[in-house]
Amino acid sequence: MISQLKISLKFFAGFAFVLAMMGLASCDKSSLDVTSEDYFTLGAMDSLHRNGGCGRGSCFEFVYPISIKFADGTTAEVSSNENMRETIRTWKEANSDATERPTLVFPLEVLASDGTVTSVASEDEFKTLLATCPPQGRGKGKGRGRGHKPGDNGQTCFKLNFPVTVQLPDSTTATAADKAALHTILHTWKKNNPTSRVRPSLVFPISVTLTDGTTQSVASKEALATLKESCGN
Structure with missing residues (x-):
């Protein structure tokens, strides 16, 4: 009787183990499919x-x-960090075998933590601009990504809200109602002043939208630098 009980327990344990492994394999497959x-x-x-x-x-x-430009040659305009994420994921769902990541389309505009704004015409121009950053801010330093998981670096700090007023290096100002108008202002300045090393800057205060959806007024370039620093880690 005891011997039969031992056999039954061993059989039950083995069967339970097989079921558990089948369930684990199923979960793993599901996770891979989802992720x-x-x-x-x-x-x-x-x-x-x-x-x-x-x-x-x-x-x-x-x-x-x-x-941004995808591997199949298509491009998509994205209006925010979250919209970029949604657009990439949707494209990947429709192109499940694709492995090549999307790239930036030039020209584009960027805002620095000191309040200067720059229109960047090409990848080479971007490399030159990045060389002006401290090593920890270039995005490609030796320690970049250490202790971070995938996706940590692909996060915006804030989104600039329009309209904005731009002060040009000759002390004149211009107001941009939207991104297209800002591009025109910056492009025209660069074209007319190709040797100028001083970049146009925003006139404070400016309005930004944080990642939680709240709007915040930034009173100065010092406050902007503090904001960038606060979400940099």
Whole structure:
């Protein structure tokens, strides 16, 4: 009787183990199915922000909207950090075999933590601009990403709200109602002053939208630098 009981217990334990492993395998497969798009999206967000020196722990913030280009040659305009994430994930769902990450489309505008705004015409121009950043803010330093998980770097600090007023290096000012108007102001200044090393800057106060959706007024370039620093870690 005792011997039969031992056999029954061993059989039950073995059967339970098999069921548990089947369940685990099922969960693992489900996780992989769910996270393949997520993992691609997180990696793409990290890559776009690192290459642009933008977002958490970097020198700049993208001035939205910006455009990104996918491996199949299509482009998409994104209006915010969250919209960028949604757009990349949707594209990956429709292109499940794709592995090449999207890239930035130029020209685009960026805002530095000192309040200067720059229109960047090409990837080479961006590399030159990034060289002006401290090493920890370039997005590609040796310690970049240490202790961070995928997706940590692909986060915006804030989104600049329009309208904004821009002070040009000759002390004149111009108001931009939207991103297109800002691009025109910056592009025209650069075209007319190709040797100028002084960048246009925003006139404070400015309004920004934080990642939690709240709007905040930033009173000075010192306050802007503090805001960038607060979300850099």
